[in-house]
Amino acid sequence: MTKELTCIICPNGCPLTIQLDNDNKVVSVEGFTCVKGKNYAIQEMTEPQRTVSSSVLVKNGELPLVSVRLTKPVPKTRLFDVMSEIRKITVQAPVQSGTVLIHNILGYDSDLIATKSIASH
Amino acid sequence: MQTVDVLIIGGGPAGLAAAVELHKKGIRNILIFEREKQLGGILRQCIHDGFGLTRFKTTLSGPEYAGRFIDEVNALGIPYKTDTTVYHVSENHEVTAVSPEGLTKIKAKAIVFAMGCRERTHGALQIPGERPAGVYTAGVAQAYLNLFNRKIGKEVVILGSGDIGLIMARRLTLEGIKVKAVYELMSVPSGLPRNIRQCLEDFDIPLYLSHTVTDIKGDKRVEEITVQKVDEHLKPIPGTEEHIPCDTLILSVGLIPENELSLDAGITLDGRTRGAIVDEYFQTDHKGFFAAGNVLHVHDLVDFVSLEAENLADSVAEYITNGDLPECNLSVSYDKNINHVLPQKISGTKDVVFSLRVSHPLKDCVLKVMQNGNCLVEKKMKKTLPAEMIHISVPASKMETSGSLEVCVQ
Numbered sequence: 001m002t003k004e005l006t007c008i009i010c011p012n013g014c015p016l017t018i019q020l021d022n023d024n025k026v027v028s029v030e031g032f033t034c035v036k037g038k039n040y041a042i043q044e045m046t047e048p049q050r051t052v053s054s055s056v057l058v059k060n061g062e063l064p065l066v067s068v069r070l071t072k073p074v075p076k077t078r079l080f081d082v083m084s085e086i087r088k089i090t091v092q093a094p095v096q097s098g099t100v101l102i103h104n105i106l107g108y109d110s111d112l113i114a115t116k117s118i119a120s121h
Numbered sequence: 122m123q124t125v126d127v128l129i130i131g132g133g134p135a136g137l138a139a140a141v142e143l144h145k146k147g148i149r150n151i152l153i154f155e156r157e158k159q160l161g162g163i164l165r166q167c168i169h170d171g172f173g174l175t176r177f178k179t180t181l182s183g184p185e186y187a188g189r190f191i192d193e194v195n196a197l198g199i200p201y202k203t204d205t206t207v208y209h210v211s212e213n214h215e216v217t218a219v220s221p222e223g224l225t226k227i228k229a230k231a232i233v234f235a236m237g238c239r240e241r242t243h244g245a246l247q248i249p250g251e252r253p254a255g256v257y258t259a260g261v262a263q264a265y266l267n268l269f270n271r272k273i274g275k276e277v278v279i280l281g282s283g284d285i286g287l288i289m290a291r292r293l294t295l296e297g298i299k300v301k302a303v304y305e306l307m308s309v310p311s312g313l314p315r316n317i318r319q320c321l322e323d324f325d326i327p328l329y330l331s332h333t334v335t336d337i338k339g340d341k342r343v344e345e346i347t348v349q350k351v352d353e354h355l356k357p358i359p360g361t362e363e364h365i366p367c368d369t370l371i372l373s374v375g376l377i378p379e380n381e382l383s384l385d386a387g388i389t390l391d392g393r394t395r396g397a398i399v400d401e402y403f404q405t406d407h408k409g410f411f412a413a414g415n416v417l418h419v420h421d422l423v424d425f426v427s428l429e430a431e432n433l434a435d436s437v438a439e440y441i442t443n444g445d446l447p448e449c450n451l452s453v454s455y456d457k458n459i460n461h462v463l464p465q466k467i468s469g470t471k472d473v474v475f476s477l478r479v480s481h482p483l484k485d486c487v488l489k490v491m492q493n494g495n496c497l498v499e500k501k502m503k504k505t506l507p508a509e510m511i512h513i514s515v516p517a518s519k520m521e522t523s524g525s526l527e528v529c530v531q
Contacts, residue, residue: 006314010174011422013314015504050319053169053182054295055267064270067168069182076323083295097188115168116184 005044007037016041049073052082053115056101061093061118068101072110081106093120126150126441128216128229130207130382133162135414136235137190138427142434144197148441152227153194153201154218160194160201161187162237163260164423166267169288175424186423210386214409231437234383234397234405234412235430238419240285241375250347253339259285259373266292274369278346279303280334282310282317284421284508286373291320300324301367304332304348306355309482311375313421313508333357334370343368376419386410393461394418400449400466401473402436403429408445411437418463418476421510425476432474447471451525458483458530460507469522474514477528482506486530490515493524502530 001024007014012033018041019027029041043049051073055065074082085105095118102112126148129136132155143151159165164172167183174180177189194201205220214232218225240258255274257265263285265271277293279286282305290300303321308331310317321328329348335357336347345366349357378396380388388405391398396417397405403413413433414426440446449466453475460480467473475490488500490513497519505511513528520526 006318008315008319011171011313011315011509013318015314050323051170051180052295053292055168055270057270063268065267067182067184067267069168069170079295083297097185115182116165116188 003045005041007032007040009034009036009040018045020045048076050076050079052079052086054083054086056086056112056114057090058095058118059090059092060121061095062121063118066091066095066118067115068112069115070105070110071113072108074106074108074110078106078108086112093118122215122226122228124228124230125152126229127152127231127233127437128227129153129233129235130210130216131155131162131235131237131414131416132157132160132201132203133235133237133414134164134187134190134423134426135237135416135430135433136162136233137187137194138430139233139235139413139434139437140199140201141190141193141197142431143438144199146435146438148434148438151199152229153199154205154207154216155201155203156206158203160191160203166260166264167288168267169292172423175422176427183423190427207382210382212387212407231409231411231440232386233433233437234380234410234416235414236379236382236416238376238378238415240372241377243372246280246372246374248334248337250337251339253337253341253343255339255343255369256337257369257371259283259289259371262289262369262371263292266296272296272298273371274298274343274367276301276367277369277371278334278348278365278367279371279373281305281372281374282312282328282330283373283375284312284316286371287312287316287320289371289373290326291324294324294326300326301365302327302329304329304334306331306333306351306374309506311508312373314506335362337370343370346370376415378416378419380416383410383412383416391461391465394463398465399463400446401464401468401471402440402446402449403433403464404436404440404446409440411440418461421508425510425512429476451520451523453526453528455527456529458486459528462528467520467526469520469524470517472514472517474512475528477511477513478507478509479505479511479530480507483530488513489529489531491527491529493521497526 001020003018016031053069097117164183164187172186207218209217338345350361397412413430449468462477
């Protein structure tokens with residue numbers, strides 16, 4: 001079976017063509033222009049992964065929210081579970097960009113970090 | 122009146138990169154005016170990641186990308202004034218701004234336009250129907266959600282497949298808001314393929330090409346919109362009406378360089394880019410006025426905005442040091458496959474990088490830069506889309522100092 005998808009690793013968005021055998025195992029990948037693209041194709045066919053960017057409530061901050069993101073992608077099937085974890089927390093201003101807000105989210109090797117500094121009110 | 126060597130209007134990615142580079146080139150008497158409370162421009166609300174892959178070889182969110190430049194501005198002690206809105210720039214280099222402190226007038230040897238762009242609005246689209254609440258541009262919806270913690274609606278339809286609209290489709294979905302569909306007037310998406318993939322396909326949000334919104338119903342709040350298929354002339358086809366209940370319509374229908382101040386100063390704009398006509402020094406047709414970033418032409422990646430602003434800064438530094446820049450008398454034209462090319466004027470004596478966008482999707486083609494019947498450089502392209510900005514370099518050694526240049530696709 002042949003699958004076509006767009007690489008999401010970088011803005012080049014290379015069109016990838018993937019050959020799968022009867023057990024849905026990757027036989028070949030074409031169309032990538034870097035090794036990250038090839039790895040993405042294989043990952044996407046086995047266990048698709050995505051990062052999450054969102055925001056967390058801030059108490060006593062100059063803005064009501066601090067933007068956050070995961071440091072590493074997690075399985076795509078867990079995105080809404082990640083969102084539930086993010087919704088559970090609030091932080092106290094001041095917040096420094098880069099601060100880890102949740103360590104090893106859902107047990108994965110991925111942290112939720114603040115991506116903006118928020119001064120206190 | 123206070124005088125500076127360089128006044129930078131706008132503290133977003135272009136203004137920040139220009140300021141840092143000017144400082145590095147030894148130009149220290151500079152000042153940034155920013156109308157918002159903080160530096161960073163639109164990146165403050167672009168909390169998704171994917172920024173900085175070209176420049177920093179890592180994927181950052183918008184605030185982190187801006188943060189790297191803001192930290193540098195602070196570390197170098199570059200002066201800036203936030204909450205300061207420029208409302209007039211005169212031809213004799215006088216800038217008038219308002220801030221909580223009152224009116225400021227300042228004179229600058231060089232003025233850098235780095236105001237970015239704004240969104241095409243509901244009014245510009247002339248959608249028939251009522252005018253209820255619940256119609257937002259994608260960037261406004263993004264600001265409400267990401268900066269001010271406001272829920273914008275429950276059931277959303279998006280018109281236009283621009284990247285901000287696609288990013289918002291994902292963001293809203295993750296926040297538990299139903300995004301029913303994205304409709305695009307053109308037969309090709311205007312956003313990048315990777316955003317179609319990771320923002321729509323990942324969440325099974327349908328994208329309908331060659332469709333548009335032809336009616337909005339609602340008393341106080343949007344209650345229903347009508348969409349229709351369009352023909353090859355982009356005219357709605359009668360009988361294809363579909364009524365979609367929703368309470369929110371988000372528009373992601375294009376960005377327009379924000380050039381009111383440039384026009385004030387008498388600067389000539391390009392009808393295609395809607396930004397200033399510039400030479401290879403990023404100087405406009407008025408001496409001492411420069412432009413880079415989205416105010417010049419809408420970019421696909423912020424990494425290129427920073428790079429362009431740094432190139433501008435190198436020219437501005439040369440202008441401040443020498444009091445002038447070399448003449449650029451060679452004009453640059455392009456064929457019908459290309460939407461626009463920058464810069465529009467060159468000297469022919471300096472290496473130049475052209476930035477361009479194609480006017481329609483192309484496959485297996487060759488991009489060529491011609492002069493006096495000779496092909497100076499060519500670049501093979503497997504596929505290219507209007508959504509992507511293309512760069513092509515021409516070394517000075519290949520150019521002649523007379524004869525206009527033509528960029529074409531074959």
